[in-house]
Amino acid sequence: MEEIKSKIIERIKANFSDAKxxxxxxxxxxxxxxKETIPSILFYLKDEMGFKHLSHITCVDWLEENEFEVIxxxxxxxxxxKVFVRTRLDRDNPVMDxxxxxWRQAHTYEREMREMFGIQFNGLEAPQDFLLEDWxxxxxxxxxxDTEGYAAETxxxxxxxxxxxxxxxxxxERSGEIVPDFAKKYxx
Amino acid sequence: MMNDKNSQKIVDIIQNYARxxxxxxxxxxxxxxxIEIPPTMTSRYDAERFGIRxxxxxxxxxxxxxxGYLTTKTxxxxxxxxxxxxxxxxxxxxxxxxxxxxxxxxxxxxxxxxDKYLPVDVYINGCMPRPEAVIxxxxxxxxxxxxxxxxxAKLYKDNLxxxxxxxxxxxxNWVMPEYNW
Ligand code: SF4
Numbered sequence: 001m002e003e004i005k006s007k008i009i010e011r012i013k014a015n016f017s018d019a020k021x022x023x024x025x026x027x028x029x030x031x032x033x034x035k036e037t038i039p040s041i042l043f044y045l046k047d048e049m050g051f052k053h054l055s056h057i058t059c060v061d062w063l064e065e066n067e068f069e070v071i072x073x074x075x076x077x078x079x080x081x082k083v084f085v086r087t088r089l090d091r092d093n094p095v096m097d098x099x100x101x102x103w104r105q106a107h108t109y110e111r112e113m114r115e116m117f118g119i120q121f122n123g124l125e126a127p128q129d130f131l132l133e134d135w136x137x138x139x140x141x142x143x144x145x146d147t148e149g150y151a152a153e154t155x156x157x158x159x160x161x162x163x164x165x166x167x168x169x170x171x172x173e174r175s176g177e178i179v180p181d182f183a184k185k186y187x188x
Numbered sequence: 189m190m191n192d193k194n195s196q197k198i199v200d201i202i203q204n205y206a207r208x209x210x211x212x213x214x215x216x217x218x219x220x221x222x223i224e225i226p227p228t229m230t231s232r233y234d235a236e237r238f239g240i241r242x243x244x245x246x247x248x249x250x251x252x253x254x255x256g257y258l259t260t261k262t263x264x265x266x267x268x269x270x271x272x273x274x275x276x277x278x279x280x281x282x283x284x285x286x287x288x289x290x291x292x293x294x295x296x297x298x299x300x301x302x303d304k305y306l307p308v309d310v311y312i313n314g315c316m317p318r319p320e321a322v323i324x325x326x327x328x329x330x331x332x333x334x335x336x337x338x339x340x341a342k343l344y345k346d347n348l349x350x351x352x353x354x355x356x357x358x359x360x361n362w363v364m365p366e367y368n369w
Pocket of ligand 1: 219220221255256257283284285286290291314315
């Protein structure tokens with residue numbers, strides 16, 4: 001498998017100068033590319049190298065770096081290998097190309113990402129609403145969206161479960177367990 | 189009979205007796221709880237012993253089960269369904285999600301206290317209540333009906349403005365027909 005993996009990496013690197021590879025053990029190959037390269041690299045992987053199956057498209061919010069990372073996971077049923085193709089978008093203006101001409105099912109993921117993270121896909125033809133209805137304001141999956149504040153403001157609360165609010169602090173009090181800083185920082 | 193004869197006329201007693209032994213449940217599930225309904229209805233727990241059975245459409249149903257968390261999107265449909273149901277109609281809320289938000293207490297799109305939006309006659313707690321608890325809830329509803337205390341629909345009619353206000357707070361784009369009582 002390692003042989004096939006390095007062959008694939010070589011071929012991709014020869015064809016796409018901006019592709020950076022990071023090695024992972026097992027059946028996983030990982031490339032980071034510029035967002036302009038995404039359609040062509042995916043098209044190449046699908047048509048020339050047999051990665052026929054789009055498993056997933058997902059998005060990671062790197063709030064500290066002010067970037068979104070969009071990850072395409074594709075699978076080759078012949079080689080039993082999966083390729084991760086990553087790209088970074090500017091968080092203030094997240095625009096990229098839509099790839100639903102390559103895989104029709106990408107449409108669904110793109111709609112979801114548009115709704116949940118506010119990423120705009122050029123040429124994506126679909127109504128704005130997907131899972132949410134009449135949503136206004138910041139997309140809810142962004143890490144700086146204040147979920148708890150929004151819920152407290154929008155929905156009623158039944159008295160009697162106030163301690164659920166700072167369950168982490170309560171845990172600290174009860175058991176002395178220290179709450180890690182990263183959990184505190186963006187959860188409120 | 190256990191009835192307080194002073195407050196219930198003989199007609200009411202007969203009516204309530206008939207109602208409590210034929211609770212037609214609307215086959216509509218939200219959240220995790222819909223999966224508890226098949227075992228409740230089928231041979232192991234056999235809810236039909238109590239006169240509880242399914243109905244296909246809102247207009248034929250007496251009982252609306254809210255089987256778990258309700259997103260604001262579903263709430264819109266549920267309100268529509270509830271308003272289409274004919275009197276007598278009852279609402280049962282399943283699980284902690286309908287009572288106080290349950291594990292979705294800080295979610296951005298699920299309501300937390302169901303009785304602010306719809307009149308709930310009986311709550312069954314648990315996450316999720318097992319079929320025994322579900323049947324216990326139904327029996328509780330039956331005893332409320334027998335005593336003439338299951339007045340959810342009347343409550344809704346009397347406080348319609350209050351309920352509407354709460355509903356419109358979470359459903360900004362209200363494009364539903366106003367119900368004609
Ligand atoms: S109470 Fe528990 S089982 Fe029921 S809908 Fe909520 S999370 Fe699911």
